[in-house]
Amino acid sequence: MKIMEDARVLSQEKVAFQTHLLRLSAERISREARLGQFLMLQVRDGTDPLLRRPFSFHRIDGEQGIIEILYRVVGRGTWCLSRCERGDHVGIIGPLGNGFQLPECDPAPVVAVAGGIGIAPMLQLLEKLAQWMGLEGRKRGIHLFYGVRTAEEFIPETALDTLGITVHWSTDDGTKGHEGFVTRLLEDTTRREKIKPCAVYSCGPLAMQYHVAKWALENAVPSQLSLESLMACGIGACLGCALPAVNRAAPQEDHYLHVCKDGPVFKAEMIQWHKIQTHPANPPIFLYS
Ligand SMILES: Cc1cc2nc3c(=O)[nH]c(=O)nc-3n(C[C@H](O)[C@H](O)[C@H](O)COP(=O)(O)OP(=O)(O)OC[C@H]3O[C@@H](n4cnc5c(N)ncnc54)[C@H](O)[C@@H]3O)c2cc1C
Ligand code: FES
Structure with missing residues (x-):
């Protein structure tokens, strides 16, 4: 289930070189999210930058309604995000993608x-x-x-x-x-x-x-x-995040998987x-x- 939510910034701190930890209050998405999934985040109001940016869930606390994002400042979008302060609001869509599964084996290394x-x-x-x-x-x-x-x-x-x-x-x-x-x-x-x-x-x-x-x-x-991969939509609509995949049914034919919806x-x-x-x-x- 994809949810659009207006998340409130609880805190933002710099934890390493160009690396920030952002804590958001996002009750609905935090209840549904699994590790390894991601969200699309509107880094600021308006059209600059226009597109939402994808970020993994760093921490999910469904009970407290809190999610954390750990991100590196690499361009305009993440720079804008690094300016957000406690009390600001950011639009997010999530949880997206498949996420990690626990291993299917007896405990081993x-x-x-x-x-x-x-x-x-x-x-x-x-x-x-x-x-x-x-x-x-x-x-x-x-x-x-x-x-x-x-x-x-x-x-x-x-x-x-x-x-x-x-x-x-x-x-x-x-x-x-x-x-x-x-x-x-x-x-x-x-x-x-x-x-x-x-x-x-x-x-x-x-x-x-x-x-x-x-x-x-x-x-x-x-x-x-x-x-x-670079992602424009995050929901399987733009096909911009395609990766060449193995085609078991017809090995000679091109086949693509999409990072946002298949991954x-x-x-x-x-x-x-x-x-x-x-x-x-x-x-x-x-x-x-
Ligand atoms: C599923 C997913 C989860 C992600 N999770 C995180 C996360 O938890 N923390 C984090 O810091 N980043 C994460 N990213 C990458 C993050 O989305 C990009 O760094 C961000 O969109 C850059 O936005 P920008 O406007 O600052 O940079 P832009 O101006 O858009 O780009 C700046 C530079 O970063 C490169 N870049 C942009 N997006 C990506 C990307 N997806 N992969 C590799 N290089 C890219 C561009 O080619 C360009 O060289 C994730 C990406 C995906 C697809
Ligand atoms: S980002 Fe648009 S289809 Fe994956």
Whole structure:
């Protein structure tokens, strides 16, 4: 059920480099939303910017009627949003998309991968996974591989402390944790420590997701990847968020899935990764060997 709601800003704080945490009072949407779903948010009244912007639910508290969004300022829309203050109102539509499911297996190690602001939908999911695993299951391990470009982009460590999980940090420039891509850390660590997860959850840029998908397929790990695309409508009307998908019925024919209505969470094997371009000027997804 899609709901339009006029949400009231409860608070807004800067928590890391260009990264803000927005708390909204949104009683109806908070009651219906599930982790991994998203909403479309009108960042300000008027026509500039015209289109709503998609954001994952960072936290959902249906009892208190509160939702939280963790977002990075990257352009005009998110800059406008960062100006909102307590008491302001923003129009939202949600909950949209399919969301994450708990693993379909006995509790075993679980892996989550977050790239940059891809951490947004992961924290409450990790809490849910910890509950699902129980005390005994947790001993088998919940691993978060969390990578950003440079250390100041990490959200505060305190947000992760209480989860009782193992966090593997990486930065592209080596300012904290492993130096290099988070997916390389995932590959090396799971191989070295013989971690055989029963599920992998992931959110981050498409190039990162390509490598997570490849790792999941090679290691036969069931995957739930929250994918991003540019979105104009968020409700399946504009077809702007199409991704090339595997067509099981007719493998030679083109087939597309839409991130807003078929996703944003997909299994690795559903997508034709080699056909994806991260930017019109780029070749299809870049690879490292
Ligand atoms: C399902 C979904 C959930 C999302 N959840 C979050 C979230 O929780 N937190 C968060 O910070 N962001 C999230 N995003 C991305 C967010 O929607 C964009 O960053 C935002 O729309 C940018 O708006 P803008 O006007 O500030 O930037 P624009 O001026 O529109 O764009 C600025 C730059 O950001 C790039 N950009 C815009 N949208 C995207 C996108 N969807 N993916 C990758 N690059 C993009 C543009 O190509 C451009 O280079 C999500 C996107 C999707 C599709
Ligand atoms: S954003 Fe319009 S169809 Fe997905």
